[in-house]
Amino acid sequence: MQFGGVDHGNDFTDDRLRKIAKKLGYNHSSIHNLCSTWLVNPHDSVKIANLTTTIGKHFLKYEFGHNVPGIEDLPDIGEWPKWWRDVTSLYAAEIAINHIYSSTLGHQHQSNALDHASFSPESVWNAWHIHCLHNAEYFAKFEHRDELQEFLKHPRQDRVKKMIDASSRDMVLFEVLNEYEKIQMNNATPNGKIVVRDYVRALAWRKAYSAIGAINLD
Template sequence: MKRAVVVFVEDNPHLLLQLGCLYTSINYIQSEDTDLVVFGTKEALNKIPSDCIKVQVGIADNPPEFLNYRFINSISCLAGEEATFLDEYDYILRTDADTFLTPAWNSYYPTSYTVGRGGYVNDQKTISNLKQLASKHNLRHQGFHNLGSTHYGNPQTVREVCKIGVFLSEKLLTEEFKEDEGKWPSWYKGVATMYGCEIAVNHLVDNIEVDTQNLDYGSASEDSIYSHSHIHCWHTDNMFSKFHFTAGNYDKLSTENLDINKIKDYCLFIALNSKKLFPLK
């Protein structure tokens, strides 16, 4: 069995700090079958440890609208020829940098294409627009909504989802939202990649599993790390908060009395240790 955790980073101090947490968590759980594959700009890759698998890519700029929508890079990096080597893996996990793996990852091998949870479909208008967009491009939509940004499954399928997601994101940015960006929490330009990947999964995958317990689980939880494989830092000021971490607000805290079997304490423990074990160059 061979797995890869795949992320994109550019030369942004916050992103690199977050990547350090993911890197440190993978080392901590001693996953023998998991590689950390980092797509990124030359400047970013030069600052991360050599035991990551590094793939240099540029910032997406075609169409020009992508330059003002940096989220596209997290999926466009898997859509190009540079990512074909990922097909050699049994599973890939496409995720964001602000995540952690727990010991539960070491026995997490779902049989279906699996995603985490999302929260971008909040009204009937958005549902209707998504179905219209899919129909316009002759794509199937099975009615599965609010699929998370983390995708776990067969490499070829994950990459094909990303390709369609990039195509649809381009259509959304250059056509649908060209004059009007919409308004959150309804139909909104800011989550174009989520819309695109949702339609792509609905089109390509017959058996979709939304595993809210093992993918994209919240970092402020007191649940056991042995019940949740993958932790995502949602927008919160509660412990553990990526915002407080990147601001340095946790730097003087001690790890001695933490219960690292609990998610929020585990994340803090990993994060504080990442500053020692992830030597940004």
């Protein structure tokens, strides 16, 4: 079993999750920052999902708001990264995974290959699954959104010119596909020339250009 491991809290978060797990009668092995991707057998994935749903409902009903002891000073939605309602599913899944695998779970079950950060400078072949995170790094969700919104402000002819002149980004995708074919056909060793950040950026802009080209923005 392997789980994505990306920080989405701090010491306050970790301590509070352990206390809530204990309050609800669940075991917690102090393995924190388990992320969205679970590489487990299908039977276990159903167990994790069901327990995550049960715990998540408790969180949404009882663990946020000014009346909750310990977080009286926080807004109802919480405060990132201290205690944040929008990642309830991650909090609930952490408790569920720690409980279900309480006798075997360890840090060795957290993998950097899963939920690999989209702004990573590592080789794309080190990432089994890429997670576009919320932060100020490039490539991250809001950074790309802001850049895309700025692009849409340009005159139509400038947008078209930039969409046509996308050869450098297309070459990134071509290199990845070419290397993939070599790996599949010839059992070649990846050389890792393309990094995750450049691959995700090229892919996102290619998708954006396709979407923009399919509609009449004027």
